[in-house]
Amino acid sequence: MTALPLDRPKSLTARAFDRLLHSIVHGEIAYGTMLSEKAVAETFGTSKTPIREAFFQLQSLGLVEIQPQRGCYVPFPTIDKVRELCELRIELESYALGLSMERGQARLLEALSSPFAEMEKMRDGYQRETYHTLDQDFHKAFFVACGNSLLAEVYGSVDPRIQALRANFSSPNEQLFEVSRNEHAAIVQAVADRNLESATATIRDHINRVRDIYSEGIETRKPLDPTLAHL
Template identity: 45%
Template sequence: MIADRLRTGIIDGSYPLGELLSEKSLALTFGVSKSPVREALLQLQAIGLVQILPQRGGLVFKPDAEQVRELCEVRLELEQAGLRFSMQRDRAQLAALLASIVDDMRVCFDLKKPVAYQQLDNSFHNSFFVYCGNSLLAKAYEAINPRVAALRTHLSTPEPYLLKRSLEEHGLMVDLVKNNDLGTALQLLREHISRTQEVHSRAVGDAKFGSGKRPRRRRAGA
């Protein structure tokens, strides 16, 4: 499906923030007419990844600092609720899932695979909603997650010392969930996302959107 492939390309960094996605070029790439390309771009616009440009195609979203703040604020509220409900309703399963993901993150860290690490980072945060017992909450997070994941890829850095810090924090979160320390877990999450907001806000001010090059990455584990 064209929309799925474009969505993946934006999230994994194949399409830089602010890049023009030409209807004509995409139609040639996928071997289709412009109509399915237009439909795919409309789907991506609905989840905030693309801004439609009539008769041209779409621009990959390029948030400013204010939009980063809004996204991080909503992300924080949703993740705190997801974590709280999951710990209340099925803490053992949540802890097991998070521990499994962190084990895989350690492997990626040791093998120096930052892209795979960031994908697992995204899975870690998605896990807060697997056992939350609230489909509306999970869908609300699903609505913003593509943009969260894309910013993690485009504006984070694979620097080893930052990846190590990220890995340590995620490991600590697993321990806090296992020990049923909800208060400290929520505090760690607030600090984690607050730092992400600061880093990403600075990064969008520096990034050369739409230049055809990926913005310089900043921090891992966002």
């Protein structure tokens, strides 16, 4: 068997995909943006082929729409799509939480406590992008000890859409930031108390509140100022 190098560089398509994905889920490429193969290729210093292939991969994640003869469009989600995504989040996260509390409560608590401790440090100095990353880590922790890799895989397939919503429609209301922190604290406490009913109820309320914030942003058809954020 021919030996292969362990650290093969990523293909141009993979690198283009990674850069575009990062820009979309962090709100650097906002909803409503039209992406040109030619312009993106020039920016990345490559041909249009890997850019076109990266666009197709992004479309498979539900992040863009490829419009023939026009380019690649980052669409505004509809209120119905946000509702559907939030309903799916509630079911996936609640189920994974239940499995994790049953199969690895100590490991789950450790996975939740780490990002939450960092969130607590932001009381006197809120940092938008850092908080978003911690929020993502917190919710993904539900899947750490669930013992079901397929469940985690399904959540991972929709996670980029969740991140993009956070980045585009975060609320600048500092009071809501405190509400969010309190909800995360309640989930950690419920897990520590082995109170699954309380934990899942808080998850449901938390995601439904976020759904309402996103829906309000969509109704105005304008992402909130990315320099002012909460969730």
